[in-house]
Amino acid sequence: MSPVLIAMLPFIGALLPGLLIRSGRDVAATACGTTTFLALLGLVLHTPAILNGEVITAHIEWLPLIQLNANFRIDGLSLLFGILILGIGLLIIIFARFYLSRQDPIGKFYTYLMLFQGAMMGIVLSDNILLLLIFWELTSLSSFLLIGYWRHLPAGRQGARMALTVTGMGGLAMIAGMLILGNIAGSYDISGILQAKEAIQASPYYLPALILILIGAFTKSAQFPFHFWLPHAMAAPTPVSAYLHSATMVKAGLFLMARLWPVLSGTPEWFWIVSVTGLITMLVGAFIALFKDDLKAVLAFSTVSHLGLVTMLLGFGTEAAAIAAMFHIINHATFKAALFMTAGIIDHEAGTRSIARLGGLRKLMPITFAIGTIAALSMAGIPPLNGFISKEMMLYETTHVEHARQAFMVIATIAALFSVGYSFRLIFQVFFGPVRNDYPHKPHDPGFGMWFGPGLLVVLVILIGLFPNTMAGWLVDASATATTGVAQHAHLSLWHGMNAAVIMSIIATIGGAMLVIQHRPLLAAWNAAPRPEAKSIFDAAVLFLVRGARAITDNLNTGSMPRALAAFTLATIFCGALAWFSGHPGPADRPMLPIYPVPFINWLLILTATACMVTFHRIRVLALILISIVGLMTSAFFAYFSAPDLALTQASVEVVTVVLLLLALNFLPKRTAVETPVVRRSWDAFIATLGGVAFGALTYVILRGDFTLPSISGYMLENSYKGGGGTNVVNVILVDFRGYDTFGEITVLGIAALAIFALTQTLLQGNSSKRLRNWKHTQSRAGDRHPLMLVIITRVLLPISLVVGLYIFLRGHNLPGGGFVAGLVVSIALVMQYMASGYAWAQERRYIPYHVLIGAGVVAAGVTGIGAWFVAKPFLTSAFGYVKLPFLEKFELATAMGFDLGVFLCVVGAVMLMLNSLSRIARHAGSTVNRKPMDIDLSDEQSKGAH
Amino acid sequence: MEILVASAIGAMMAAAIYLILRLRTFAVILGMTMMTYAINAFLFVSGRLVVNRPPILQGSGEAVDVTMYTDPIPQALVLTAIVIGFGMTAVVVMMSLGAFIEGGDDHINMPQDDREMPPLKTVEDTKKIEEETA
Known part of the structure; x- marks a missing residue:
């Protein structure tokens, strides 16, 4: 299937729910699921070719002059992300069908979801950075709609606004960065940019371009200090969180860093900015997740932390680290999407997501317990699950960093320790403990439709853990090859022998378990400690900006139209004067035409009628008659100067204009009272005279000068008959x-x-x-x-x-x-x-x-x-x-x-x-x-x- | 002749500016109509003044002597501008009529109570709303 069609299919699917929702929820869900499945099938069929090292491309010229072409490509990286987006998308479509209640307009939900899916596919399949930017902004917009889906909830609306503000601003920065990048490389096609590593890294604009692009990637992927929007976006329905905030949107930033990795990485700037940001994000996210009460908030901060992990690996700039990053993207998507859906199931069946009100669900919801526990253990990095392998690889890479190795090792271990802590906490505080009798609803396992998706993902979690090379090796190879630009063969296995990474892992696991045991006093200390609330800071910043904008608006615009128009007139005259005195006008030596009596009378009539109209404009009907004299004389003027078409048009428009104004005058007052003092009128007259003289002078100069550049009229005159078949x-x-x-x-x-x-x-x-x-x-x-x-x-x-x-x-x-x-x-x-x-x-x-x-x-x-x-x-x-x-x-x-x-x-x-x-x-x-x-x-x- | 044209266009523009600075809608509409005349005429004469050479091809139209005709491009431009100008005038007339019927007078300035914006929610207000919904 052509890459273009694969990118188009979700958008086609977005149209279907609107058409089909009257036939029922199942039909709408089936239609969306089918289109997603078709796109997935089309993508997967390319796998053998991609594993052979081919890149599938499609080129459509759109605006070739600015190098904006609809070019698409599928390589290993697109394949990896495409499978995640479409595969998890399919599971989410099924999950959402059973999760959303009858009151929720599910057709709208599927439309937004498919739009988002299409935008994401567009990002990963684009071979042109300008096209990529368009899809990038589309993901911001469609995720805004999805987060604010429950529009009756203030938290949903605010979360959606915050997400849009942060990611949208990042997107703007990225546009600037991409334009600089394309300018340096001399091409806006990704295939072209990837060839220009030396030119890009040698350019003095490398650092600004890098920073601007990274701002875009960091805001999208919720990296510190832009991480705060992600937890607030959790106000969205759980299927959205599971999709956007585990598998797809937040990974768009990672995708972009991986996509541009060959040309941007490898410099000290890249290393320090990217890896340190990733490291801090990993630590901060994991630490906050330890203390959150809302299940989804824990998962949100854990996502922030894991995104930081991948960012750090990409920042290292080594090929081995890139392999680890790709593998962790796969693993994180599987266990985190499963966990989000588990949280959704618990919320759906028990009626609350608050960990303080849960516990003891092990006996009441055995299937959910099994799924949630396996996924959480993988998140903690416990063997033999897939999360363990990629975490080991991450820890191993920190021991091979060239700069500040000890710091990276220590902080990464601490972050892993926190990670174990919150994962264990989820298992023990939600599923274990005594059965309570005060759940909002009586919890029980959901139907097959709801646990099918997370169940399938958990099976993958185990299988990838046990047979990493068979299950995921090919995809990791393909994506790492595309990321690094060099053929890669990863050796994924559960056991690499005893090394530093294993020791760090053991420390993390034991420490994490200790944290859970001591959780109660720690939580009390956390609640007592003062800490900055991102939401308050954000709200205060927005309030400050709105106040400032209002103050400026109020002072500039007092609601007085004459004031605004006078300012506009004076500004225009000023600009004209500036241009006149700083420019070099051509010679004004075009010969003048002689004056004949009839045109002279015409001129006299225009001037007299104009003067009379200004004098008598308070008598409205009279003014109307006078202005129509001016209009008719303008028409005569057109006729005299060889423009019969204009004369005809002007004369007939004049008639309808007068009829129109007469109809209006039927209601409007027939006279205007004198309301302004003489001073004000004189000032207005002064501005008017200034403007009139300037405009007249400009006309005169133009009339006396010749054309600066040759006119294109000759072409029109010569081809009017030959090409157009008309002599007019x-x-x-x-x-x-x-x-x-x-x-x-x-x-x-x-x-x-x-x-x-x-x-x-x-x-x-x-x-x-x-x-x-x-x-x-x-x-x-x-x-x-x-x-x-x-x-x-x-x-x-x-x-x-x-x-x-x-x-x-x-x-x-x-x-x-x-x-x-x-x-x-x-x-x-x-x-x-x-x-x-x-x-x-x-x-x-x-x-x-x-x-x-x-x-x-x-x-x-x-x-x-x-x-x-x-x-x-x-x-x-x-x-x-x-x-x-x-x-x-x-x-x-x-x-x-x-x-x-x-x-x-x-x-x-x-x-x-x-x-x-x-x-x-x-x-x-x-x-x-x-x-x-x-x-x-x-x-x-x-x-x-x-x- | 150039002086006459330039002065007439300048005079129309001056009248237009004076009228759009008035306080009542009808005067402003008149001013805008005047401005349309002035600007259309200005655009038209950017093809320079030519008498008796309309851009209607003479003879068979196969071989064209370009110097025999005036510049057709400003004419085509202005022709549509005249019609669009009428459309714009009609919309403005309708708006001012609507304002007059709704509001009872034909002042052009925005009344003070229309300008007042709703009070801004402070951070405390937002918090309070959140607590109430939670």
């Missing part, structure tokens, strides 16, 4: 050269119209609806609302305007016109009917809802674009040909016309929906509905007569 170059650019932009633009227009529609819907409900129903219009309305003359003229005009619209549309490809203008013209023709004959009359004769027009437009444009795929051309490539029909001249038919039709429909739909929404508000506000056109409304007259 502007239209060809819109529907062909830059069709994708236009496609986006009509979509935006459609969305704007839908937003307006949605706003109207909300206004027509609730409080504002009541206000509208009781609306008192300040002005008396005209009695003759639908004058006879207007009605007749608009009805006669309707077919004529529609034909004009059609004509403009059809000629658009070769002469000024096209979908935009035609759409606006047709909208105006329709709006005129609404205005003349009334809303109700017109609405009754509307056969297609305007939303449908918008949708149809976007679809038409899209389908035209997709059509190009069928002839193996890129999206929106246009084709054209000439057609001869009887009685008509030979005419051209281009696929671009279909696209332009989409534009047309979308514009009509959007404009009509916008204006229609505003009219609906007016109707809601008690405008009486005319039964027939050309009625006379006497309601105002009658009310006047009554007074």
Whole structure:
């Protein structure tokens, strides 16, 4: 199976629960389980090839310009992690089916779980660090959803937020580190980076890249001092903890360190940072785990400790240590997932996870006891279980460290001693002791479905312990080979003969047993001792940041719009001035065009209308008329300077804008009162003048200068007809050269119209609806609302305007016109009917809802674009040909016309929906509905007569 | 001619800036409309001023003399900008109308009680909540 498909399968599986959950929990679980199993099968089938030293790769170019390619690879390391993720994932899917109660939405759970699984598979299969980063962030997001799955619990929400904050910030640091790394190596492909060890380690940016990447890995793998999020993430349902926090997510950091081990390790920086962090984490985690009361908290801190162990081994930078690290990853995943599920079973059946309230479960839950004890003994490192072998290997490696050997040996032994302590404590305080009679529920063994998963893992724990080479040797070899880049053959066995490691192990075991015997006084001392609470520190830090952010926001933004806009204007002018005075503008020697009377009159009109509008803007209807003069003169300006398409568009947009503003003015106050003192207005006028002069000057400089770089217009002009089949170059650019932009633009227009529609819907409900129903219009309305003359003229005009619209549309490809203008013209023709004959009359004769027009437009444009795929051309490539029909001249038919039709429909739909929404508000506000056109409304007259 | 165009665009921009600094929504909408004119015109003239040479190919269209036509790219750019500008104006009009109907006045500034944020939970509060749920 292709690596791409293996990475995709969990994501496909994530879609299934949503579709299938109505058929029941079993169906959803089976679907997820099947996809996971298929992916696992596909992965495992590659094993023989990988054991032969092959690397299976798949390359898909995504954004080759920034070297972001969807490249996947499967080597030994991917195989190891893939088997863990998919194999344990499968067991968790089964376990969760029986663990979650009927009240929990299990479909959602499986969706999150599969998303997470897909993200993890993406990480381990990526052969491109940019792609890896994307999956890395996806694991942070999906684990946030999983940890906060029980959203009614505050602890769950807080734990999820904390996990996201810590791992997300680490991820950001890692992005920076990876970019530096890719830059040094000259490639963002992992296969490329792995070739560039010398260049990377010699680079002055090696240390910053290393630290940033390690921050990402350490936060994900809960290394000291970022370990605190992991115990708080235990608020998640137990299947999540078992999956994320034993086998997968927390191992992503380890995976990354192993993946980049060949190029990053081997330097003193790597050794000291990684191995010391690992050592401290191992010690601190094991120590805290000794005293936790919550079963899952013990397991969480123990996980922290074991992750530290693997980190330390990777930090040693030797091949033997890498082998030990890989082997311990396998072992830890098996016994820890089993233990988490055991904790889940106990919680499920006994009703509590508090060790203080448990004990004596040995007789009540014999199967659980057997599973839990074997797994815990393996965690303690007791022979002949698999945890023993890898712990021995770890201790053995500490005796071969080059620097500070004694310190490593002593601290590792102490950590192992604590580890034995908390493992024994779990066994003795949970399972042994007298049977109590105050459990929240009466404990008993669960059904087969729940103990199947942990049971299987425990069998593996024993088998790997007894036959390490047969059971796990091949996987350790393959992964260690991929990690170190050199072929490895591990010699795993239970007994290596008497050496320092065995003595350290015996000391740890005896010491651990002593700790458990003396546990009661030790616990009392721990509870009495002051210690920093990570959660309080974290909460205080978050509070401090939020306070700071609020203070800054409050001071910068006082809620005054003019203040913000003035600041923005001044800042823009300042930046422009800075650019002007620090840059080197070209010579302003382009010859000027002569001034003719007509354009001069146009200029005079623009200036006069603008000045009048500013002066009279308080009289709103007058201002509206004045601004439309400016708009029309702008349109004339476009026409004069060789832009007929723009002139047409501007003129028709002007009409709909004025209608729109008039509809709004129906409600808004008709006049604006003077509210600001003269000083304030003068200051505003000063800013405005400054901005206007700057903008005008900039325009002038541009107009007098020539193009700095050669324009690309020549290409468009030359190929407009040859390639696009149209002589109107502007239209060809819109529907062909830059069709994708236009496609986006009509979509935006459609969305704007839908937003307006949605706003109207909300206004027509609730409080504002009541206000509208009781609306008192300040002005008396005209009695003759639908004058006879207007009605007749608009009805006669309707077919004529529609034909004009059609004509403009059809000629658009070769002469000024096209979908935009035609759409606006047709909208105006329709709006005129609404205005003349009334809303109700017109609405009754509307056969297609305007939303449908918008949708149809976007679809038409899209389908035209997709059509190009069928002839193996890129999206929106246009084709054209000439057609001869009887009685008509030979005419051209281009696929671009279909696209332009989409534009047309979308514009009509959007404009009509916008204006229609505003009219609906007016109707809601008690405008009486005319039964027939050309009625006379006497309601105002009658009310006047009554007074 | 260049002076006339530049001064007209500058005047429209000045009027636009003055109007968007007003306190009522309608004036600001007018200002934004003016600004749309000014900016569209500005973008358009970045193709420089050319009279009587619209980008409509003459003759068969096979052999094109590029110097015979004005720059079509700013035109295509501005054409869609005009339509999108209308869409934007419509949304803003709708928002201001909604605010007026809901809130009863058409002031543009945010009222003080809208700006007030809920009080922050201190660390002690969080702890208290935790204890209560536990």
